[in-house]
Amino acid sequence: MNSYLPSASNTPTPLFALVDVNNFYVSCERVFQPKLEEVPMVVLSNNDGCAVARSAEVKALGVKMGTPWFQMAGLAKKHGIQAYSSNYTLYGDMSNRVVQVLKTFTPNLEVYSIDESFLQIETVLKQYQDTLELGQSIKQSVKASTGLPVCVGIGASKTLAKFANHLAKKHQQFVGVCDVNAMPKSELYQWMSETEVGEVWGIGRQITKKLKAQGIHSIFDLLQVSPQVMRQQFGVVMERLCYELRGTSCLQLEEVAPAKQQIIASRSFGKLVTSQAELAESVATHAARAAEKLRSQHGVTGALTVFIQTNPFKPHEPQHHQSITMPLSDASDNTLTLTNAALAGLKQIYQTGFRYKKAGVILNLISDKPTVQQSLFDDIESKGKSAHLMKAMDEINNRFGNAVIRSAATGTKQAWQMRSGNKSPNYTTQWDELPVVR
DNA sequence: TCTGGGGTCCTAGGACCC
DNA sequence: TCTGGGGTCCTAGGACCC
Numbered sequence: 001m002n003s004y005l006p007s008a009s010n011t012p013t014p015l016f017a018l019v020d021v022n023n024f025y026v027s028c029e030r031v032f033q034p035k036l037e038e039v040p041m042v043v044l045s046n047n048d049g050c051a052v053a054r055s056a057e058v059k060a061l062g063v064k065m066g067t068p069w070f071q072m073a074g075l076a077k078k079h080g081i082q083a084y085s086s087n088y089t090l091y092g093d094m095s096n097r098v099v100q101v102l103k104t105f106t107p108n109l110e111v112y113s114i115d116e117s118f119l120q121i122e123t124v125l126k127q128y129q130d131t132l133e134l135g136q137s138i139k140q141s142v143k144a145s146t147g148l149p150v151c152v153g154i155g156a157s158k159t160l161a162k163f164a165n166h167l168a169k170k171h172q173q174f175v176g177v178c179d180v181n182a183m184p185k186s187e188l189y190q191w192m193s194e195t196e197v198g199e200v201w202g203i204g205r206q207i208t209k210k211l212k213a214q215g216i217h218s219i220f221d222l223l224q225v226s227p228q229v230m231r232q233q234f235g236v237v238m239e240r241l242c243y244e245l246r247g248t249s250c251l252q253l254e255e256v257a258p259a260k261q262q263i264i265a266s267r268s269f270g271k272l273v274t275s276q277a278e279l280a281e282s283v284a285t286h287a288a289r290a291a292e293k294l295r296s297q298h299g300v301t302g303a304l305t306v307f308i309q310t311n312p313f314k315p316h317e318p319q320h321h322q323s324i325t326m327p328l329s330d331a332s333d334n335t336l337t338l339t340n341a342a343l344a345g346l347k348q349i350y351q352t353g354f355r356y357k358k359a360g361v362i363l364n365l366i367s368d369k370p371t372v373q374q375s376l377f378d379d380i381e382s383k384g385k386s387a388h389l390m391k392a393m394d395e396i397n398n399r400f401g402n403a404v405i406r407s408a409a410t411g412t413k414q415a416w417q418m419r420s421g422n423k424s425p426n427y428t429t430q431w432d433e434l435p436v437v438r
Numbered sequence: 439t440c441t442g443g444g445g446t447c448c449t450a451g452g453a454c455c456c
Numbered sequence: 457t458c459t460g461g462g463g464t465c466c467t468a469g470g471a472c473c474c
Contacts, residue, residue, distance in 0.1 A: 045442035052442065068441040086442090113474045204472050235448065237472085264444050271439095305467095313441055325467065360443090 014249050015122040015131070015181060016161040018153045019102060019138060022169065024115035025053035028094045029084055031147040041082040044069055047270055048085055094146060101145045105138060110253045118158055120253050135177030154179035158251045159244035162201040163219070167191055181247075193220035202241045207234060219245065259365070260297065265290040266360025272311060273356045279308060280343055286361040287342040291335040294363055300331040301363040304338055306345035311357035320356075322349035331366050338363070 021027055025043040030036045040057035044050065050068045051058075058081055063072055069083060076083070095114045102109055108120040121134065128134040135152035142150050153165025160180050168178035180188050197219055198208035210233075216222050222230075223245060231239035240250045265286040273279060283306055294301060307323035326341040342361050 047440090047442080050441050066441075070440045073440095116474080202472065206471060235471095237448070260445085262445070266443065268442070311441085323468075357441095 012122060013156060014120055014253075015125070016155060016158050016249070016253070017119040017121045017131075017135065017138070018112075018158070018161040018165045019098075019117050019119065019142070019150050020153070020165050020169070021098060021115040021142075022149045022151060023053055023055055023059075024095075024148075025086060025091055026055045027148050028091050029087075031094070032090075036082070039082055040079055041084065042069075042072075043084050043086050045086065047268065048083070049268070051083075052086060094148065097146045098142055098148060098150075101142050102138070104141070105134075108253060108255060110255055111257070118161065118253055121154070131179040131182055132177055135179065136175075139176050150176070152177045154181060156181050156247040157244040157249040158253075159201050159241060160247060163192075163195070163199070163245075166195070166199055189220055189223075192223065193218045195219050197222050200241065200245065202237065207238070210234075260299070261365055263290050263293050263299070263301075263363040263365065264360060265293070266307075266358060268358045269356065273359075274352075274354070276346070276350045276352075279350060279356060279359055280346055282359045283308075283342050283346050283361060284339050286359065287339040288335050290361045290363050291333060291338045294333050294338075294365070299363075299365045300333050301328065301338070302331045302366045303327045303364045304341045304345070305362040305364065306342050306349065307360050307362070308346070308349060308356050309358045310354050318354055320351060320354040322351070324349045325364075 026041055029041070029043065038057070039055070040061070041055045042051040042058055042063070043053040045052045048069060050066050051063065051072070052066070054063055054065070057079075061075060061079060061081075063075065069076075072081065075081065091114060095111075098115075099109070099111055099117060102117050102119060106119050106121060106124045108123075110118040112118055119138075121131070125131065125134060128137065131154050135154060138152055139150055142148055151165055151168040153161045153163065153168050154177075155161040155164045164178040164180040167180070168174045168176055171178075180191070183191075195218060196208075197203055197211050197216055198205070200219055200222070203211070211217075211222065216225065222242065225242070227239045227242035227246075230242050243250050267282065267286070269282070273282075287304070290304075303325050305323055305325045307321070309321045310317065310319050312319065324345045326345045328337065328341060332338065338361075
């Protein structure tokens with residue numbers, strides 16, 4: 001029994017809507033340049049390297065996400081594809097506007113990415129005839145207020161809402177709104193058997209490959225295998241995903257964005273770089289930028305990671321991917337401290353004879369807030385009963401995995417040391433023998 | 439010639455301790 | 457006695473997402 005599954009009775013079945021802006025970056029550009037409507041166009045990544053957004057016309061030409069601009073030069077000429085450099089400030093602003101509109105429908109909203117939000121809608125529904133009417137209303141409001149086109153997918157779990165959104169985007173007949181929950185099962189299964197398993201949220205290229213090797217090609221195929229079996233092969237994430245596809249919601253709405261755990265600052269080089277001096281210059285820049293981000297969110301870091309990479313697109317060249325984590329003696333947000341640590345790290349990993357393509361710095365943030373799991377553990381612990389403890393560990397293991405037990409155990413150990421003043425407690429991982437503080 | 443940047447979670451495995 | 461083995465901590469790396 002997995003306790004991340006909802007308990008049988010008390011809570012009503014949730015219903016999720018995923019609202020996703022179509023071709024977000026392209027659509028943003030078009031809002032401000034209406035003449036671009038219907039013009040095949042792409043928005044390019046930072047160094048104008050590759051396409052990070054494609055208009056419907058370009059998608060129809062078979063251009064994949066991330067295609068390098070130079071590779072589509074011929075196609076661009078032939079079909080008059082226009083390319084725009086990305087303007088993330090503009091996109092961020094438009095994204096906020098969309099969220100404001102969505103909040104007029106319900107406060108129970110999770111901003112999942114720059115162009116997607118999940119809404120929990122089972123309580124909102126009363127005011128509408130059905131989910132499709134609600135979906136259309138959302139779609140029209142966003143269009144009217146921001147000029148951006150969206151699709152709405154509705155389902156009993158986040159994963160199903162994602163799937164519904166996929167259908168809404170791919171198939172004209174849904175007119176931008178699809179509810180797989182209201183659909184007859186036979187129709188849902190039909191769509192699922194027509195959709196590649198790799199389209200499922202959380203199933204990427206590698207897992208798709210493994211699944212196909214076992215004859216699992218469509219989403220419907222995946223439904224035929226028990227979640228427990230999938231867990232043994234692919235782990236707990238896959239198991240959860242299977243339950244979600246069956247309409248059992250395991251992933252909750254995260255209305256409050258959790259505090260960041262990492263800050264990354266990295267860039268590819270326009271030209272390949274060979275000398276340590278050149279790398280040092282870029283690493284120092286990244287460290288400074290990361291430190292700035294860190295301070296802007298009032299964080300501190302306890303360790304900093306530096307990484308350098310050669311160009312993976314040149315497999316015939318010698319490859320070198322190195323990273324090193326530099327613990328700091330004191331937590332810091334100081335630019336000079338972080339820059340020095342980064343440069344010291346670079347010194348250790350740099351090797352001559354390679355042509356580097358990318359460098360970056362990662363800050364690992366220190367959080368003073370207890371995790372949800374820790375609170376859960378503390379709660380049970382405070383009852384002072386070993387049986388409760390064991391149950392709690394089971395629950396934590398099932399819901400969050402072993403890593404969390406580790407952190408919970410560490411927390412207990414520290415609490416024990418603090419409260420008892422005992423430097424080496426009789427510490428064991430037999431949960432029923434954990435020191436219990438009364 | 440030219441191929442993004444910023445995140446999350448999970449797991450494996452080595453160093454170390456008792 | 458038999459030099460084992462369980463456990464933690466940390467990091468690297470792989471998978472995924474947008």
